[in-house]
Amino acid sequence: MNRVYLDFNATTPVEPAVLDAMLPFFSAEFANAASIHTPGQRARAAVETAREQVAALIGARPQEIIFTSGGTESDNHAIFGVVGQAFLPVSSSGDANSPHLVTTAIEHEAVLNACQALEKQGARVTYLPTNREGLIDLEELRRAIRPETVLITIMHANNELGAVQPLEEIGRIAKEADVYFHADAVQSAGKIPIDVNTLQVDLLSISGHKLYAPKGIGALYVRGGTRLRQLLYGGHHQRGFRPGTENVAGIVGLGKAAEIARKSFGEDAQRISALRDKLQQGLLQRVPHSRVNAGAAPRTPNTTNLVFPGVEGEALLIALDLKGLACSTGAACSSGAVEPSHVLTAIGLPPEEARASLRFSLGRHTTSADIDFALNVVPAAVAQLRELSPTYGKMAEAR
Amino acid sequence: MTTTTQFDTLPERAETQRGLVAVAMSGGVDSSAVAALLQQQGRAVVGLTMQLWNQRRLPELQGDGPAQHRCCSLDDVYDAKAVAQHLNFPHYVVNFEEQFEERVVRPFVDQYLAGRTPVACTNCNTDVKFEPLLRMARQIGAERLATGHYARIRRNDVTSRWELLRARDETKDQSYFLWGLSQEQLSRSDFPLGELTKEEVRALARRANLPVAEKPESMELCFVPTGNYVQFIQAYSRERGISLQNSEGEIVNENGDVVGRHDGVHNFTIGQRKGLGFAAGKPLYVLSIDPEKNRVVVGEDDVLRKTVCEVEGVNWISRDQPSGIIRAFAKIRHKHEPAPAIIEPLAAATARVTFDAPQRAITPGQAAVFYDGDIVLGGAWIC
Numbered sequence: 001m002n003r004v005y006l007d008f009n010a011t012t013p014v015e016p017a018v019l020d021a022m023l024p025f026f027s028a029e030f031a032n033a034a035s036i037h038t039p040g041q042r043a044r045a046a047v048e049t050a051r052e053q054v055a056a057l058i059g060a061r062p063q064e065i066i067f068t069s070g071g072t073e074s075d076n077h078a079i080f081g082v083v084g085q086a087f088l089p090v091s092s093s094g095d096a097n098s099p100h101l102v103t104t105a106i107e108h109e110a111v112l113n114a115c116q117a118l119e120k121q122g123a124r125v126t127y128l129p130t131n132r133e134g135l136i137d138l139e140e141l142r143r144a145i146r147p148e149t150v151l152i153t154i155m156h157a158n159n160e161l162g163a164v165q166p167l168e169e170i171g172r173i174a175k176e177a178d179v180y181f182h183a184d185a186v187q188s189a190g191k192i193p194i195d196v197n198t199l200q201v202d203l204l205s206i207s208g209h210k211l212y213a214p215k216g217i218g219a220l221y222v223r224g225g226t227r228l229r230q231l232l233y234g235g236h237h238q239r240g241f242r243p244g245t246e247n248v249a250g251i252v253g254l255g256k257a258a259e260i261a262r263k264s265f266g267e268d269a270q271r272i273s274a275l276r277d278k279l280q281q282g283l284l285q286r287v288p289h290s291r292v293n294a295g296a297a298p299r300t301p302n303t304t305n306l307v308f309p310g311v312e313g314e315a316l317l318i319a320l321d322l323k324g325l326a327c328s329t330g331a332a333c334s335s336g337a338v339e340p341s342h343v344l345t346a347i348g349l350p351p352e353e354a355r356a357s358l359r360f361s362l363g364r365h366t367t368s369a370d371i372d373f374a375l376n377v378v379p380a381a382v383a384q385l386r387e388l389s390p391t392y393g394k395m396a397e398a399r
Numbered sequence: 400m401t402t403t404t405q406f407d408t409l410p411e412r413a414e415t416q417r418g419l420v421a422v423a424m425s426g427g428v429d430s431s432a433v434a435a436l437l438q439q440q441g442r443a444v445v446g447l448t449m450q451l452w453n454q455r456r457l458p459e460l461q462g463d464g465p466a467q468h469r470c471c472s473l474d475d476v477y478d479a480k481a482v483a484q485h486l487n488f489p490h491y492v493v494n495f496e497e498q499f500e501e502r503v504v505r506p507f508v509d510q511y512l513a514g515r516t517p518v519a520c521t522n523c524n525t526d527v528k529f530e531p532l533l534r535m536a537r538q539i540g541a542e543r544l545a546t547g548h549y550a551r552i553r554r555n556d557v558t559s560r561w562e563l564l565r566a567r568d569e570t571k572d573q574s575y576f577l578w579g580l581s582q583e584q585l586s587r588s589d590f591p592l593g594e595l596t597k598e599e600v601r602a603l604a605r606r607a608n609l610p611v612a613e614k615p616e617s618m619e620l621c622f623v624p625t626g627n628y629v630q631f632i633q634a635y636s637r638e639r640g641i642s643l644q645n646s647e648g649e650i651v652n653e654n655g656d657v658v659g660r661h662d663g664v665h666n667f668t669i670g671q672r673k674g675l676g677f678a679a680g681k682p683l684y685v686l687s688i689d690p691e692k693n694r695v696v697v698g699e700d701d702v703l704r705k706t707v708c709e710v711e712g713v714n715w716i717s718r719d720q721p722s723g724i725i726r727a728f729a730k731i732r733h734k735h736e737p738a739p740a741i742i743e744p745l746a747a748a749t750a751r752v753t754f755d756a757p758q759r760a761i762t763p764g765q766a767a768v769f770y771d772g773d774i775v776l777g778g779a780w781i782c
Contacts, residue, residue: 311538312535312538314493314494314535315493315535315538315539316538318445318491318493318535318539319538319539319540321489321491322419322445322489322539322540323540336476336480336491336492337450337492337493337494337496338493338494339494384538384540385538388534388537388538389538390534
């Protein structure tokens, strides 16, 4: 069966050049990067080269990069690290002194659930709402900051919508208020330019497998001087910040992928956004009543999220998969069933429209033929679903 | 080819249906065997497992040990996935939690609180499995939905109706739970196990090396895996903000004399004996439940037997609605031997059922299902 993959926001394939760079470090160059001997030093050199490559992608200094197991660990490390540090002098004291965080209602679960865990421990959290385009109101952010605010954590690009928050302005506000600022850049790194100094972020999360490196590797940027409590205790790896024998092959892969992204993303972005626009326009034309979610926001070049009123996104996703097209809806729960998207609900979609939405995310390897395939199968599948929908007939009539 | 002979007469309809078939997979041996069987017949199969109830939702019901064979549990979902991977067909978990709560769980609890004894599986079949799930199966391109039910469907060429029949294996027959299905639903459903015995199904599962071949059967309601309905009803009601703490009332005899006290009508079902004590050396049984007066009426066994009951929500399946009275065998609970009766259709989908001989514990909320031999003529809810 012809299979077309339009779910690059879920994960990307490992780039062949990335795999080539990694392969020696599984067997031939297997040494522990913490070892003193020559093989160990070679592994160390590879790790440090990768650190430079990752730093270069985001305008950081190499010593500000910590390698982690991925985006979730990076987010957790940033959030628990900052708040844990703030808790230290007055651990679980009175309410008034409880540390306060500001985040948004559309963050990834790695941030949302970390914040909720902190709330259970006594921290206070403000979840900023967004407008229909998935963007926060900067004035609201300003008003949310209190004397006891210790961290602002706001994602760069949203995984479901592609909407890009104005990080530069947020960074300025955080700086003025003298509050640490963490950005989850898992969905933006490699897709749009990031400069940690322009954005004035103190902490920034990156995930390898979203930018053509393997799963299980990520990075956290920590601005020099940031007071961060460590999460894991162990050896002296990565200056004690993140103990655990370094995943040399993974780190090398992330470095190589960062280098490729840095060199190619301008070109990639242009080509991919043209294909994305073709897909979006084509679907809007061919599927009656369809609309783009957050279409007016600045977006990552590869993402579009459409609502097809009158269909169950879950059924549409399965129908498309059976025809060979992979895309995504909402978030999967532990059983694998689809749950209503908190992001789409937060931007104001009624539940039935949130359930009728589908995300298409393109990648470096997406071709024009892939888009043609999607433009062929999606309208047909939507029509088939609507024919059997108990609600669509009435809805179309009402219009 | 040694294994297929005995099924040669079975797939009369499947022979003519070569398109995609969706299998409702619970993760148990029956529905897994259905998938294997259909695949052996050369059908393209897609597995659908319904996520129906969050087993962690009512924390007070959580035991200490690991959950044992719970339907809707993650283990069952993984089992269904493992079967699909083993047989190499696509499988999806689909979320029907909202519909299940609205159409099955809430009515189940409401009925108990109203002093009735509901049949949740019938609601689930009529309003979830063969409604939104069947629709989804068709939306994703399947022509029909196959399930692991022990029952049979056949087309009557004379009447042009789809008929529902008892399973060949009477000990496993589930036709009692399927009387609510419409012609449309029946025409798009497959019950491939209807001709098989449970042992044959297990043997089939073993021959296909299904990872669930030796999995024990679950006999309980899937959302009450402990089997303790009272505890579930209390926990669910508490979540909805309804306290059942002050639901105490009187236990009375047929003359209205108070003979004891009860702690909520939801604790009782008609015919129940446990916990009621004795009168003059004879055991007492629940005769009726009056939720208005919050009373449980008890009496001796012979009073529990009745000849007539009224039913509502009648659905005629294998035949048109009769214009007058008909004779049939009526079954008034899952484990009841169908008894000869006269069915008299009344206005607005109601009917009167008059048994030839008195029947024990005719229970409001249960279904009366009408049989003509193996054929399910129809069914209704006992008022």
